[in-house]
Amino acid sequence: MPLLTVRAIETHKAKAKPYKLTLDRGLQLRIAPDGVRTLLVRYSVKGSDVERQYRLPQEYGEGPGQMKLATACAEAARIRALARDGVDWPAQEEARLRAEAAEREQMDRQEGMTVAKALREYVDKKRRAKDGLPLKARTKADYLAMVEPGETTKTGKKLADGLLFQLADKLLLKLTSDDIRDQYSSLLKRSQRQADYAMQVLRAVMRWHGVVVPGNPLGRDTAGRDRIVLAPAKGNPAPIPPERLGAWWRASGKAPSQVAADYYRFQLLTGCRGGEIHGDKRYNYPPIRVGDVDCDVGKVVLRDTKNRSDHKLLLARQALEIAAKHCAGRKPDEVLFPITDARKTLKWINAKAKTHVQGHGLRDTFASIAEELVSGGLLKRMLNHSVAGDVTLGHYVGKSEAQLRSGWQTVADFIEAAAQQPTPEDTRSGEAMPRPE
Structure with a gap:
């Protein structure tokens, strides 16, 4: 039985300050100065000494939309019984209502979304x-x-x-x-x-x-x-054929535009993406500038690359010679390779070397050469590929700058050595190889 009857409750009127009446065990009525009568349930969840309070959703009263005394007492008893069994029903209900409100909001927002x-x-x-x-x-x-x-x-x-x-x-x-x-x-x-x-x-x-x-x-x-089965992304590597590598390198040294040729040579020696060297105005990617090259230690740092990290290039001797040549006598903010469209130069080199390589194919060529000369972990770091999914490389294997530089130098020496080897047609014709430049 409630501690107070309906008639007894009605005798309590609003006052200047809000006050509470105890209607039943764990059930209180709060009467505000404006007359609003709120029902409060007090309970403690099993295993906790903290007393919590929950406001029932309806105002107390006998009218439409209001909660009667008997109903309020029954609801309070139910909540308290669940709490004794370790169930915090008010918290669960609040979470459910929040989720429903968020879902309704999302549905309303998406109603006209194409x-x-x-x-x-x-x-x-x-x-x-x-x-x-x-x-x-x-x-x-x-x-x-x-x-x-x-x-x-x-x-x-x-x-x-x-x-x-x-x-x-x-x-x-x-x-x-x-x-x-x-x-x-x-x-x-x-x-x-x-x-x-x-x-x-x-x-x-x-x-x-x-x-x-x-x-x-x-x-x-x-x-x-x-289900539509989506094939995993695959590359389509198109490197310079090994037997044409020397011819390509020699032809690049005789190209009409040596700036453009040096750009392609630098890409082959470093394995960089083209956009990391010459930049891209459409996407606000910066090019390598003269001031980015540290000729004293042979290093270039590429900022915010494709995998969202900086990439350190530790230049081989051949790559450093190219970079240093284009830094000489120029201002720090000038672009290292001031080219607008180098494709004509690459077409000329390909024609002379009897190759068909395109820009990204030079990165493919670098990777194909390095794959046989250095470890897989070193190659990943030289190509600036993410190692986040590789626990061994990402958490255990470290590579020093000396090891990385040695990797780039090994690839560069291989390319330079290939330029001293005769091509198949040279062998057939018996022509002497050109002296090293």
Whole structure:
């Protein structure tokens, strides 16, 4: 039985300050100066000495929408009984209500969100879990281009639409498994790699926004027979053939534009990405400048590279000679290799050497040579590849600057030695090899 009757409670009126009445064991009524009557349940969870308080969701009273005395006593008894068994029901209920409110808020926000808008928000706000850094500028540009229509060239030629342009105006919450399958099938006509890349990005955007598509062919829980299997990313290395390496190196030393040729030579000797050397204005990537080269110790530090870390180049003697030549008599803020378009020079070198290598192929060539000459751990660090997923390399194996420099020097010496070897046609014609430059 309650300690107070309904009639006894009604005799208590509002006062200048709020006060409380005990209605039953663990149940109190708080009467505010404005007359609002709040029901409070006091309880302690099993195993804890802390007394907690929970406000029942309805005001006390006999009217519509109010909680009567008997109901309040029963609810207080239920909460206290659960607490004696170790269950904090009010805390669980509060968490449930917060989750429901967050879900409603998300649903309201996403109600008019298209795939294009969802992708743009993802690009703008996505942060990497391991370090909290945003996406790189080039990655952002690649993703954003997926929902844009193809441009028209000056000659009137229409370029292909973005990989996800077909879905760009669809509401994210209305996406179906058929929409995703149709988009994938359409992209397969372009290439398997582009189709897989687009699906990887779409899957990431849907997961980030918490969107669940019934029967999603990209979902982990979808049956294997109904799932789109995305092939892991693979490179397509195209290095200089070993038998043509010497010819390429000799031809690069005779190119009409020695600045452009030295840029390519430097890339081959260091294994750098082209953008790490000449920069990229579209994505705000800085080029190597004269002031970045420490000729005294033979070192260049590349800032904020593709894997979001700085990369230290410990230059081999041959690479240092090239860098020092282009630093001589120049100001620190000048670009080390002042080139606008070096492709004509590379085309000229390829024609002379009978090769077909392109820019990134020089990095492939460096890696292919180094793979046989240095350890795998050393090669990873020379190429500036992440070792985060490799416990041994990431946590146990350290490489000194001397070891790293030795690796670069070993590759450079191999290239220089290859230039002294005759090519197959030299052997057939009996021509003498040129003297070292």
